[in-house]
Amino acid sequence: MQGSISDKTQINIETDTHGSHHEAHPDFRIFGLIVFLVAEGMIFLGLFIAYLAFRSMAPEWPPAGTPKLELMLPGINTVILLSSSLVIHQADTAIKKNDVKGLQLWFGLTALMGIIFLGGQLYEYSHLEFGLRTNLFASTFYVLTGFHGLHVTVGVLLILSVLWRSMKPEHYGTQNHFGVEAAEIYWHFVDVIWVLLFILLYLL
Amino acid sequence: MTAELTIPTQTSSKDDVVVHHRTWKDYFTFSSDxxxxxxxxxxxxxxxxxxGGLLAEAIRTELATPDADLVxxxxYNSMFTMHGTIMIFLWIVPAGTGAFANYLLPLMIGARDMAFPKLNAVAFWIIPPTGLMLMASFFLGPAQSGWTSYPPLSLLTGKVGEGIWIMSLLLLGTSSILGGINFFTTILKMRIPSMSMMQMPLFCWAMLATSLLMIISTPVLAGALILLSFDLIAGTAFFNPAGGGEPVVYQHMFWFYSHPAVYIMVLPFFGVxxxxxxxxCRKPIFGYGAIAYSSMVISFLGLIVWAHHMFTSGTPPWLRMFFMITTMVIAVPTGIKIFGWLATMWGGKITLNSPMLFAMGFISTFVIGGITGVMLAAVPFDIHVHDTYFVVAHLHYVLFGGSVFGIYTGIYHWFPKVTGRHINDTWGKIHFALTYIGFNVTFLPMHVLGLQGMPRRIAMYAPEFQGLNQIITYASYVLAISTVPFLVNAIYCAYKGEPAGNNPWNALTxxxxTTSPPEIENFEVLPVLTTGPYDYGEEEEEEKELTAV
Structure with missing residues (x-):
């Protein structure tokens, strides 16, 4: 091994103190993101199972005297969030054809739909007749929807930051659109969680 | 560190010189290496x-007498709470997964770094401030409910400290998840092309199993802590029976993480x-496949045994039966590993140096911890000794006799790799003897105390337990002192030790x-595999068969 070293002076190791990496390896960021979302999913799964456990141990669920949940507004919200998943996918298709304008249009639309969803949820919170501490159902309702809402907020911020970056010329292209894909995958994840949440909290 | 190395590098132009070594300042930066x-x-x-060790010594000093006279x-409650939390979340988890896996995984699979180097640095830099924050809580009314933090007790005592404790654990959990994602991706995606899964060193298999547990189980603890923090701060009643909540749900969520956490803390050392x-022992490992797959089996079974911590929490009998059986089944893959190691040693050319002594110490003490684990899995026995010193003895045989012995094994083994110098073997043996004796005399009598019914987590105890408790306290001082020769030896030899060369053990992985210490990007040329990781014995000369491309 030692002998072979002298004839390889071409490697340019950057000698900054932080040790940058000179050899690119394939991009594993999408893989890493998916593993991260598995972990995120486990938080939600833990909370869902806790909810089901509380529910199964309670003599009556929701506890007596809990006002009925309105279905109209969250139903519309669900439709908005679900269709936004289709909208954001258009952006992915667009950027794969190097269409930055298309990316901006569809991402802008998705961000708007996300914000409408959040607004709808805040409106729902302000009109509910129970508070965080009313009973166990109310507490789980607020914590679960709130934790999901936090994720929607993060998703909207991700989408907006991709939009911001797409203003720079050539930042995203056919070959280079990790940010677009990551935001899209995250958005789909948030969507799937909402469907489960909606079934658990409103329908069951 | 400035170990001398004689790698011929072209020095014609100053810019072409490869910088091989880190200076001490690099260790205080946001380095992604x-x-x-x-x-x-x-x-x-x-x-x-x-x-954490000083806290343990304070606890033992308090327990030298039956009365609460020292503190x-x-x-006392906050001391054992802090002791447990620090040792688990700030020592064994970071040292096992963070230190060993970070240093060794890329080297073992022929990669230049981890898959996500910056994420790696983020995961580390979460830890020091979080640790300081947790320490600070000691002066602000610390948490008193043990490292398990069961509600409703945790909602009643030391509110500020409890809040800080929850926050710290959420941060440390985040760090652990980020680390897990990195290890998982690195092992699966970054191996040199010539290395298949079945040619990976077994440490990589162990870390694959560990990283899965980190990714799957840690988030559930986060869920439990989020709900607990709402109970603590916002006045909800998820786990508070006074408001209609159910404390047992917390216990389920907590142990869904914290039992696998035991494997997060010990699987890396099975790998070591x-x-x-x-x-x-200069012998091929016995049963490579069996040891590799048993890590994965432990990882899977580790996820379905958690309620054995809750046999006295009103768990229904059929459920206790299920968890009793799954817990006992875990002894099978663990036993496969133990017998694999023993069969590897059998007939081998054993060198009784410090790493080997610690490895043998690991096996002997971990087997005791494993066997008491099987005893505790049996529902009737567990109900009898629940919350006694028997449990304390068991967990220390696993976490000290397992993890800490494993850490020392790894340190003595890879010291020449990390520093390029030998660590003094005589002082290593003295360290081993003191540790082994101190450890066993400290924790073995606790089994007896537990069987006699001495409860854990209480500053006072019945006077008839005093004799054994005094022996334990003195032995624990021996255990504390045993760290001194190690520290002095390690620090001295890192700078002044005898140069070790690149491969003093003639190891094949x-x-x-590569050089010792490895240069900044690990390999001058990425290696190609021409031998298995453990093909020892037949022709020792073939050991440097790795050819460069």
């Missing part, structure tokens, strides 16, 4: 180990032992096929 991060993890962990009972034993 996995080797720097590994050492950062270890040193940080060791500092917390010393703090008052509530201080699997590396060390073949090298120092890729981590030994």
């Amino acid at each position: 996995h080797k720097v991060i590994g050492i950062q993890y270890f040193v940080t962990g060791f500092i917390f180990y010393i703090i 008052d009972p509530s201080t 032992i699997s590396e060390v034993i073949p090298v120092h 890729l981590d030994w096929q």
